[in-house]
Amino acid sequence: MSNAAVLLAETPARALLNRFMRHRLALFSAGVLIVLAALALLAPVIETFMGIDADAVDLFARYGPASSAHPLGTDELGRDVLVRLLYGGRISLFVGLTATIAAAIIGTAVGLLAGYAGGRIDAFVMRVTDGVIALPVLPLLIVLAAVDLGKLGLPADLLGSENVSLYRIVAIVALVGWTTVARLVRASTLSLKTRPFVLAAHAQGAGALRIMVRHILPNLASPIIVATTLSVGNVILLESVLSFLGLGIQPPLPSWGNLLTGAQETIWEAPGLAFYPGMMIFITVIAFNFVGDGLQDALDPRARDRKAADRH
Amino acid sequence: MSAFLIRRTIHSLIVLFVMSIVIYALIGLMPGDPVDLMISADPDITSEDAARLRAIYGLDQPLWSRYANWLGAALSGDFGYSRLYAQPVWQAIIPALSNTLVLLISSLALALAIALPAGIFAATRPYSLADYGINLAAFAGISMPPFWLGILLILVFAVTLGWLPAGGTAESTGASGLWAQLQFLVLPVASLTIAGIGGHTRYMRASMIETLRQDYIRTARAKGLSESRVVLGHALRNAMIPVVTVIALDLGVLFSGALITETVFAYPGMGKLIFDAIMGNDYNLALVGLLMATALTLLGNLLADVAYASLDPRISYEELDT
Numbered sequence: 001m002s003n004a005a006v007l008l009a010e011t012p013a014r015a016l017l018n019r020f021m022r023h024r025l026a027l028f029s030a031g032v033l034i035v036l037a038a039l040a041l042l043a044p045v046i047e048t049f050m051g052i053d054a055d056a057v058d059l060f061a062r063y064g065p066a067s068s069a070h071p072l073g074t075d076e077l078g079r080d081v082l083v084r085l086l087y088g089g090r091i092s093l094f095v096g097l098t099a100t101i102a103a104a105i106i107g108t109a110v111g112l113l114a115g116y117a118g119g120r121i122d123a124f125v126m127r128v129t130d131g132v133i134a135l136p137v138l139p140l141l142i143v144l145a146a147v148d149l150g151k152l153g154l155p156a157d158l159l160g161s162e163n164v165s166l167y168r169i170v171a172i173v174a175l176v177g178w179t180t181v182a183r184l185v186r187a188s189t190l191s192l193k194t195r196p197f198v199l200a201a202h203a204q205g206a207g208a209l210r211i212m213v214r215h216i217l218p219n220l221a222s223p224i225i226v227a228t229t230l231s232v233g234n235v236i237l238l239e240s241v242l243s244f245l246g247l248g249i250q251p252p253l254p255s256w257g258n259l260l261t262g263a264q265e266t267i268w269e270a271p272g273l274a275f276y277p278g279m280m281i282f283i284t285v286i287a288f289n290f291v292g293d294g295l296q297d298a299l300d301p302r303a304r305d306r307k308a309a310d311r312h
Numbered sequence: 313m314s315a316f317l318i319r320r321t322i323h324s325l326i327v328l329f330v331m332s333i334v335i336y337a338l339i340g341l342m343p344g345d346p347v348d349l350m351i352s353a354d355p356d357i358t359s360e361d362a363a364r365l366r367a368i369y370g371l372d373q374p375l376w377s378r379y380a381n382w383l384g385a386a387l388s389g390d391f392g393y394s395r396l397y398a399q400p401v402w403q404a405i406i407p408a409l410s411n412t413l414v415l416l417i418s419s420l421a422l423a424l425a426i427a428l429p430a431g432i433f434a435a436t437r438p439y440s441l442a443d444y445g446i447n448l449a450a451f452a453g454i455s456m457p458p459f460w461l462g463i464l465l466i467l468v469f470a471v472t473l474g475w476l477p478a479g480g481t482a483e484s485t486g487a488s489g490l491w492a493q494l495q496f497l498v499l500p501v502a503s504l505t506i507a508g509i510g511g512h513t514r515y516m517r518a519s520m521i522e523t524l525r526q527d528y529i530r531t532a533r534a535k536g537l538s539e540s541r542v543v544l545g546h547a548l549r550n551a552m553i554p555v556v557t558v559i560a561l562d563l564g565v566l567f568s569g570a571l572i573t574e575t576v577f578a579y580p581g582m583g584k585l586i587f588d589a590i591m592g593n594d595y596n597l598a599l600v601g602l603l604m605a606t607a608l609t610l611l612g613n614l615l616a617d618v619a620y621a622s623l624d625p626r627i628s629y630e631e632l633d634t
Contacts, residue, residue, distance in 0.1 A: 058615075065349075067338050077393065099339040105568070118402065131327050131330070134327065134564065134609055134610055134613045135331070135564065135606060135609065136488045136567045136602075136605040136606060136608070136609045137564065137565075137568055138567075138568030139567070139568070139583070139586050139587075139601075139602055139605050140335075140602065141621060142571075142586070142587060142590055143335065143338045143339065143340065143342070143590055143598070143602065144588050145513050146342050146343070146591070147338060147342060148341055148342060148343040148344075152341065170345045208396060233455060237455075237457055237458075240459075240460075241457065241458070241572060244457075244459050245572075245587065247590075257457075260459070260460065260463065262464065262575065263467070264463055267463065267466060267467060267471055267478075268471060271467055271471065274460075274463045274464075274467060275464075275467070276464065278457055278460030278464070280457055281460065282452075282456055282460070283481060285457070286451055286452060286455035287458075289451055289454065289455050292452065303469040
């Protein structure tokens, strides 16, 4: 029995889990994220269960205090704050995850290509990457968010859709967020492409694409996963800032960022409105950062002490 | 050294030039154009008038020729007229730039004064309770939405306690005016400082832990030097190299933070100016403001390279150039 336990503990997957478990904060944060995601997904159910309509305007119940009907009170239009927070979470989490994954895909493709091709392509791609990293991101994102999509010749039915601000923000964040992953992937690809197993695949006549996708990419999984998890928090922060400034998710679609847009003007009447959405962003971002940190420990023990030196 | 500086400066200027094209094109994609704004202000303008106005302002020409015209004027020092401020773009930008520099320099200095000692303290006691505490605080700092931090500060110090103004600037000048102006600076500086502490603490801690593992540190300890001599005399200078580089590289991040802080506190700096210019269709001002912000971050990158090579004698400028 004890022998079996020792054997179990020695498998790589088991050791990985052990290291992750040791990082209790990461585990706790993962739990928090699962609860948050479940609450956001179940928002319509909770809405029905509470007998509240999230969009129902009640001007007689503006800035209502916390009550049994409205656990967190009501907002400037008399809508339930709790239910709107949950709906905002759906949008904010959705944008955070999709934009990060999109950025990771772009970054992986760029990094693989630059690292594998080498030479002039590599030099050019890395110059562009350095250029993008050097830019003042937020002011440029604001211009991108202010661009009139009609002038770009996008189809009108897409522009008329309520969700256009959603797609736009995912695209904008993906457009500037790929650089970290690209640099990581490029650096690892450079070292992997001279390893014997890649040379062997080459000798067997595998094409460049096959070598990149089947032989190099699987070995890059851990750094990509770690970098991606660590950047979800930043993406959520970026979305919230843009939405707060009125350039991200457009009302009536709620997001944690745009719930705070009006809160500053009403801070004297309803301080709670300025508190809850920010708290949700804060909890989500810190949880993603802890999980990313824990994953880094679990997947790359050598990074344990170097981890804080990574740029965010 | 000078060859390196010249090459890096030329590289930065090329990036700035490319960015001027990109930003010019993007601003052309913003809703409306200057004539649309005139039409909305004056219902008597007919469509023929509008076409004539567009021809006068060159708006009927293709993008590249409009850009060439703008660049020609800009190189001779004419950046156009700001619609929002009703004065030449330069006159609107200079006071905003000096306000932003006051904000950036004071909050960066404060953040470093807190973060560097905290990072060193944590690094000398790795995995102790104090280290975990500092780490936790640093994580909280980097996970805090910067605009929400500003709102919370307003909530506590302006709304609840009523100690400080919630935003804006003082009108009065002179000795009492200076005090009033300082009051308006407290919350924006505090907000930007808190937002920056977390990252700097983590860099400092990581770099110091790495340095304390080196052989020459073991030698210093073996000589019988006190722990404070080892850390502050031998390790600190080496541990600072990556930290200084990161600080210079983070100028762009700092500028983004300033934009948020200035908007929340209605502080009249470059960030708020750029934001207002974009939102108010002030095309000339937005263009120059964005280019100034880009130039500032490129300068930060240049400084980072120079600092890196001059702080670390093992690295030559020639190596950095490749």
